[in-house]
Amino acid sequence: MKLKLNLNPNLGNQEVVLSDKTRGQLSVIRIPNGMMNTVTQWTFVPVNGVHDSFIFTGDFEEGKIIKSLNNQDQYVVHFLK
Numbered sequence: 001m002k003l004k005l006n007l008n009p010n011l012g013n014q015e016v017v018l019s020d021k022t023r024g025q026l027s028v029i030r031i032p033n034g035m036m037n038t039v040t041q042w043t044f045v046p047v048n049g050v051h052d053s054f055i056f057t058g059d060f061e062e063g064k065i066i067k068s069l070n071n072q073d074q075y076v077v078h079f080l081k
Contacts, residue, residue: 003051005044005075007060016044018075023047044075 004019005026012028024046030038042056052068054075064077 001051001072002065002074002076004078005066006078006080009060009079018046018051022050024051 006017006019007026008014014026016024016026018024024044027043027045029041029043031041033039039057040059042060043053044056045053052070052072054066054068054073056066060077060079062077062079066075066077067073068075
């Protein structure tokens with residue numbers, strides 16, 4: 001299933017409302033990687049268990065598609081205004 005991941009671009013950890021009105025928790029970890037560089041790892045866990053989780057490393061971009069851990073769902077990044 002393809003779902004829109006509605007994100008507040010000003011927040012890291014946040015509760016997310018998906019396009020089908022279900023919710024999940026998005027968490028971020030920033031890992032130091034050498035001098036002044038960091039790697040950003042995002043984890044999304046749906047609260048109701050209807051959808052599959054994902055782990056993504058990198059920066060989010062509008063329209064980016066992220067596949068869930070079991071390829072059951074696809075999440076499309078959308079930044080809220």
